[in-house]
Amino acid sequence: MAVKDPTAVERANLLNMAKLSIKGLIESALSFGRTLDSDYPPLQQFFVVMEHCLKHGLKVRKSFLSYNKTIWGPLELVEKLYPEAEEIAASVRDLPGLKTPLGRARAWLRLALMQKKMADYLRCLIIQRDLLSEFYEYHALMMEEEGAVIVGLLVGLNVIDANLCVKGEDLDSQVGVIDFSVYLKSDDDIGGKERNVQIAAILDQKNYVEELNRQLNTVSSLHARVDSLEKSNTKLIEELAIAKNNIIKLQEENHQLRSENTLILMKTQHHLEDMENELVVQVSMKHEIELAMKLLEKDIHEKQDTLIGLRQQLDEVKAINVEMYQKLQVSEDAMKEKNEIISRLEDKTNQINATMKQLEQRLQQAEKAQVEAEAEDEKLKQEYVNKSESLQNEFFQKEKQLLQLETDLKIEKEWRQTLEDDLQKEKETVAHLRTETQEIVTLKKEFLKLQEKNKQLKSICEDQEAALQELASKLSESKLKIEDIKEANKALQGQVWLKDKEATHCKLCEKEFSLSKRKHHCRNCGEIFCNACSDNELPLPSSPKPVRVCDSCHAILIQRCSSNVP
Structure with missing residues (x-):
């Protein structure tokens, strides 16, 4: 038996989920008969599936203090490859409620759907495989044929009208979980609805074919855009060389400033260690400066926000000086x-x-x-x-x-x-x-x-x-992974795994949970305890390695072991 590649299986599964979500969205939207909003469940599931497709095979990128893995990086390249996408990218950056890159990526997908340009934007991104290789692994969905198929399916969404309020949604803290119950239908329901959906399916296929013809007509314009993008790429390379020279000058100035500030830093020794660590991190991250230059525009916007805040503070200081x-x-x-x-x-x-x-x-x-x-x-x-x-x-x-x-x-x-x-x-x-x-x-x-x-x-x-x-x-990403692992462990053990939302106090000491007093599951009984009541570890039948157990389970398990020993 030949062993299948797990990444190929993942790509096939994501492709099938994308087909089902896009088809279900088009069918439900045509039967719905009016403009869709953000509360529409098939539309929410479509965005969750697209988020999973874009996250597949995403590289873990080293940032200033930690490691980052987000889809906002490749989506930012679209405005350079497709000039019409600059408007939605600028509007996403100007949204005041968004604080994380994942929230900006979700807002970008919603605006692209409202513009009916999502297929065009992602197509020009897939063409540039050399740029995508900086963000995705070679086996990622966006680097393989499945990504091109999904982009072709997105053309059918141009028949849908959506009116989404991006400001009112909490896009930073949403948890993207695919609801498989939407796609699990009985044969009786499907057989009863096939006759009612045949006309809608014929109309969808007609619109889909017309949209494909329109996209084929735009291939010549895309070649011209590719030429212009190659020219702009050469200009960007020259600008990158100039930026490298500027970085070398800044490093020399940094060394000079460091030598001048030694006398001052002797008085503030507790700040000296932090500054030296930051300098060591900066020296170790020289190879990332080339990639950071591509994100200078984002830094400029953030710096403008900080400048606005500093100007407000200066105004306050001026007011205080006037009062003095x-x-x-x-x-x-x-x-x-x-x-x-x-x-x-x-x-x-x-x-x-x-x-x-x-x-x-x-x-x-x-x-x-x-x-x-x-x-x-x-x-x-x-x-x-x-x-x-x-x-x-x-x-x-x-x-x-x-x-x-x-x-x-x-x-x-x-x-x-x-x-x-x-x-x-x-x-x-x-x-x-x-x-x-x-x-x-x-x-x-x-x-x-x-x-x-x-x-x-x-x-x-x-x-x-x-x-x-x-x-x-x-x-947030690690929490999602931990929850998946916990659910898998719960399925293996066959125990009742208590959810985090259902517990507000420790079951043993009955102290209320807070930011300092975190929640911990007992791997034996599945209940939630504080760290003081669940700091014991014992090997269980489900896991040979020692895992966390509560004090009561620890006493019971030790008693069992002592009774079994002759």
Whole structure:
């Protein structure tokens, strides 16, 4: 018995599924009788089958931090080979909700179907086998005759009108699983519907033949396009050589910058290791730079998005600087007002000093007048006995004047003291304002330093986000593979394999699952536990290698083994 090639079997199976999905879609669409939307089940199954066909034999491509395997790479080449595809490629890149390459590829397939150009786009891609060899293995479906057959079948889809809303769909997280129950029909149903479908099948064959004739008429135009594409290929090779020279210059500049930044990197040793690892990765990935040049357009679009974000941040920083400048102006105005108040207070103190001097002069004059009056009173006491009463009255009046002058002097002293206290307070406020201005200057310097650190952290964050996106795509694909393996293992063991969605708490410790507390299946009972309750491994009859089991199954299996041992 000759052993069949498993890749050939896979290609044949995918070709049969494509035939069934395209035929079922055309038949159901003609019987449906109106424009199809994204909720139509045969249309959803068609996109899932096309996704599996495009993924067959896809090479695993090494990216910046991990390995990537996506169909968006070969689909991006279509816009270079077929200029009319630039519109849908640009619209896919501009969609805000798409974050993964797989989601962009799914949106591209939907837009191509709405344009009724999917067969044309994939035909020009299949012709360029040398470009496809960079993305697919030699045994892939797109590299063999089955791919050309599927592209020929896609011509029949031009009779279908579709109106799909790409923005509203969550294309990044969809799980593409082929539903085989759609194609499993009983003989009675098929025999009862054959008479009703004969007319529709004849019309489909007619439309299909007409579309094939139209495609055959476009062969001459395709030859002209191939010539123009060869010319553009030579131009791209020249641009690639220029890009290589630019990369060499950038590497030299990178070495210079690395030598200049050694002093700065001594202060930040925890960042040094990350930078050295990135440089080692960059040196090891020199051979991938030629392929990266083809994806420069994609990087340009992403950089434009980052530039828009940086411009928004610059606007925010400018607004903060304007606010700081306004605060500085307000503080300077307050300083000017305080200086004016201080000058006024100094003028008032000078005036008070002048009035105090005048009062002191008056007091001295009054004292002199009192002394003179007393002397004259003593001398003329005997002579002017009759006039003593009048002199006493005058004396009492002068004493009253002295008392008034003393009270005025006390009031003036108290006023002077209050003014001196106010002056002292104003001086303290001025000193406080000066310290605040110095603090504002230091804060401004610290703000500029923080702004530079923020730019560095944002660049690091963008690199980490890109790495996380690639890791997420890789994890989604690995998760699909793990689910397939789990289903196969469940079929072999004949056990009830509990689904992830049905369990929210650990069955043993009853703790709720989260991002830190992940779910794990027991390979013996099929239930879901946390890592602490299922960290044991034992060999089972279904697998000779030790596999994960829960604590209860571990105790039961060990007890069985101990009882069986004599």
